[in-house]
Every structure is written in structure tokens, then in C-alpha cells.
Amino acid sequence: MPTHHYKRITAIVALLLTVACNSIVKNEKFDKSKWTAKDDWDYPERDAVLNDLISHHQLKGLTYQQLIDSLGEPANYGNKDDSVYYDIITNYGYLDPKSGKYLVLPFNKDSVVTGFKVVEWHNRHVNE
Numbered sequence: 001m002p003t004h005h006y007k008r009i010t011a012i013v014a015l016l017l018t019v020a021c022n023s024i025v026k027n028e029k030f031d032k033s034k035w036t037a038k039d040d041w042d043y044p045e046r047d048a049v050l051n052d053l054i055s056h057h058q059l060k061g062l063t064y065q066q067l068i069d070s071l072g073e074p075a076n077y078g079n080k081d082d083s084v085y086y087d088i089i090t091n092y093g094y095l096d097p098k099s100g101k102y103l104v105l106p107f108n109k110d111s112v113v114t115g116f117k118v119v120e121w122h123n124r125h126v127n128e
Contacts, residue, residue: 027051036072046088050103054116064111075102082107088118098123 013041030053034045053059062070066086074084083106090100100123105113 030057031068032072041045042090043087046086047101049089050118054103054118059105059116060113062113064107064113067105067113074105085119096123 013056028045029047030049034049035043035053037043057070059067064084068074071086075087077086083104085105086103088101088103090097092098099120101118101120104117104119106115106117108114
């Protein structure tokens with residue numbers, strides 16, 4: 001077999017291993033202790049359990065209190081109007097946040113969750 005085929009096969013295997021490893025890390029089972037684990041300002045386990053949370057756990061239909069019992073206090077605790085949010089990831093530049101991800105859960109007038117949305121953001125004005 002010519003060497004360029006070996007290089008191509010090696011590149012494909014490396015790509016598959018990278019994708020497989022990232023999938024393993026990013027798709028852990030939701031566990032409240034992982035969700036609420038905090039390291040300084042970060043929640044290091046949230047991104048890993050987020051997919052399982054939104055795919056396999058009923059969020060829509062929870063009351064505000066059931067949501068707090070399940071996920072803990074949101075980032076805007078005590079200041080909820082029609083939604084709450086949970087920080088997932090915040091990536092910092094030199095001083096200010098440069099990108100991140102959070103989970104938004106809107107409520108109806110009876111304080112029942114009506115859905116969810118994962119929001120990713122990028123601050124184009126932050127110095128690296």
C-alpha cells in the first residue's frame with residue numbers, strides 16, 4: 001500500500017479518536033452534585049452534563065421551586081422576571097469574559113417552566 005494511504009488512514013483514525021474522546025467527556029450523565037460543583041467562579045462539570053440534562057430530564061413543566069430543587073440557585077437568583085439562567089461556561093480573556101454558554105429557562109405567569117434554550121455568546125471587544 002502506498003505511503004499516502006497510510007497517512008490518510010492515520011489521519012482518519014486520529015480524527016475518529018478525537019471525536020470519540022470529546023463525545024465521552026461532553027456527554028456524562030446528569031448528577032446534581034456535578035451540576036452544582038463550583039471551582040472559584042466556574043462550574044467545571046456543567047458542560048459535560050448539559051446534554052444529558054436537556055435530553056433526558058424533564059425541565060418543561062417544572063415549577064420554579066422544583067427547578068431550584070433540581071438544579072440549585074440560578075445565576076439571577078432573586079431577580080427572576082420571566083426566566084432564570086444557569087452559567088455553563090465562561091471563558092476569560094485578560095480581564096473580562098470573552099465567551100461563554102448559559103442555559104435559559106423561561107416561565108409562564110404561574111412560574112412553570114415553558115421550555116429552555118442554550119445560548120452561546122462571544123465578546124468581540126475583549127482584549128485577549
